Amino acid sequence: MNERIGLFVLALLLLGAVLVAILPRLAPGRIRADELWRLYGLQLAIIVFALAPAYIGGWAYLVCLLALAARAQWELLHLAKPNAASTPPALGIGAFIVLAVFGLKPELAVFSLAGAAILMGVLLPRPSARPFGVQAASLAIPGGLVAALVLLGRLPDGFAWIAFAYVVVEVNDTGAYLLGKAFGRRRILPRLSPGKTEAGLAGGLACALAAGLAMGVLVLELSSVVAVAATLVALAGGFAGDLATSWIKRRYRAKDFPAVLQAHGGALDIYDSLLFAAPPLYLFHLLALG
Secondary structure: OHHHHHHHHHHHHHHHHHHHHHHHHHOOOOOOHHHHHHHHHHHHHHHHHHHHHHHHOHHHHHHHHHHHHHHHHHHHHHHHOOOHHHHHHHHHHHHHHHHHHHHOOHHHHHHHHHHHHHHHHHHOOOOOOOOHHHHHHHHHHHHHHHHHHHHHHOOOOHHHHHHHHHHHHHHHHHHHHHHHHHHOOOEOOOOOOOOOEHHHHHHHHHHHHHHHHHHHHHOOOOOHHHHHHHHHHHHHHHHHHHHHHHHHHHHOOOOOOOOOEOOOEOHHHHHHHHHHHHHHHHHHHHHHHO
C-alpha cells in the first residue's frame, strides 16, 4: 500500500506542476509564474515534514508531533500575550496530552484530555489583563488536535489514513488558492477570511473530491460511497480549522501566525486544516469502518 501512496502523491505533484505552468498563461496579470514555482518548492518541503515522520513512525513521529504541538501553542500564546508565567505550564500540558495518547490504548485517550483539563485549571495562572479562555485554548486546541493525529496513525493502515487526510485538505487548499487567484472575483467571507472567493471555494472542493475519491478507491480500497463520505468529513474538519484560525488572527489583528516559512506563515497557518481534519476522520473510521 505504501508504494501506491507514493505513486499517488507523485501523480498529484506532477499534476500540480502542470497547473503551475498553465495558470499564469490563462490568467495573465492575476497570477505570476515565479511566485507559484516558489510556493511549489516550499510545498515539497511541507510534504516531507508532514508525511515522512508518519511513514517512519515510532519515536521519530512522536518527536515531530511534540514539536508541532509546542510550536502551535507558542503561536497562540504569542498572539494573545498572556502572563509569561503561563507559557511553561501550557507547553508542559500540551506535551502531556500527546504523550498520554501516544502511550495509551485509543479507547483510553479521552482520559488524557480530561486529565490535561484538570491540570490546566490547577497550574495555569489567571492573568489580570487577558482572558483566561485564550490560554485555555492554547492548551486544549493544539495538544488535542495533534493527539488526534496520533490516534489516526494507530489505525489499521494508519499511515495511509494520515496521507489521505493530508492529500484531501492540501488539494483543497491548493486548488482554492490557484483557482481563486486566477479566476476568483467575488469574496464569500470578506471580514473573516478576505482571500476566499467563490471560484476558489468551488475549485478547491471539486479538486479535493476528485483526489479523495481516487485515493480512497485506488489506495485505501474503499467503496466509492465511503471514499466520498470520508473526503467530505475531512473537508468539513479542514474548513472549520481554516475558519477557526482565521478568526483568531482577525481577533488579534494579525495577518499570519509567527512565521516558520516566510511565504506560508506559522505552523497553524500551514497545518490548521490537517489538524482539524484528523479528529472527525478518526471518528468516521471508528463509526463507519469499525
